[in-house]
Amino acid sequence: MFKDIFIDHYIYLSVVLFCIGIVGVLTRRNAIVLFMSVELMLNAVNLLLVAFSSKFGDASGQVFVFFIMTVAAAEVAVGLAIIVMLFRNTQSIDIGTSNRLKS
């Protein structure tokens, strides 16, 4: 069973990483750790895309991963700017306090 690597191994690895990301988003309140969990989920998907692209010899999957990385970089830049704004306004990055932004 452990002699060769099958596509299953990559699928399981990606699913486990993705679910760890989901649990992180659901259980943490720190906005920065939340963002890291989202990054983890994005990376799990990237890994699976590269594995399938490598298996079928198709470069489209890797081009998509390239685009996903770009989107992730942009998302982190804007998201962290929003977190800094949130911290300036509420002195906390707990996502539970973001309802104070209403007033």
Added chain:
Amino acid sequence: MSFTTAIFFFLAFVAIFCAILVITSKNPVYSCLYLVLTMFCIAGNYVLLNAQFLAVVQLIVYAGAIMVLFLFTIMLLNLNNDSEKHKSLLLKFLGAIGGGTILLAVVIALKKTTLDAAPMVIPNTTQVGMIENLGKFLFTDYVFPFEAISLMILAAMIGAVVLGKRDKKGINEETTTPIS
């Protein structure tokens, strides 16, 4: 077990271990450093899959740029360790149950499907992941998405600068009446 298989399992276990530590560490700085380790393991997997270009981009973008951004933000905010209020244990439990259920559902679905039984060739010898091949794809078939994504990066950059700028009104409010 061949050498490459051993490397795959080593990288996989380190990645999962560090990913768990990312979401369990109390200190966000430790979370960030464990995330860097996870990214390194994923980059190692890309090398195993012969996607060298993506491995290098992964190291530069994630382990370089994004992690520096995270660390700088954490340091800028100057958080105390006890700044994170504890979510109730019930909610944490429910979150873990939710994630575990999704994991279980996907694993069961995978067990019921028949996947291509041929083992992956590792290390892969196809030239798909080489920068030359990817560059050809990027500038012929995917040239419009490529240009669109450059515009999106520009928009994100402007957005981050505008969001991060503190206006005069904000400074006055902050210095006089800090909202607790």
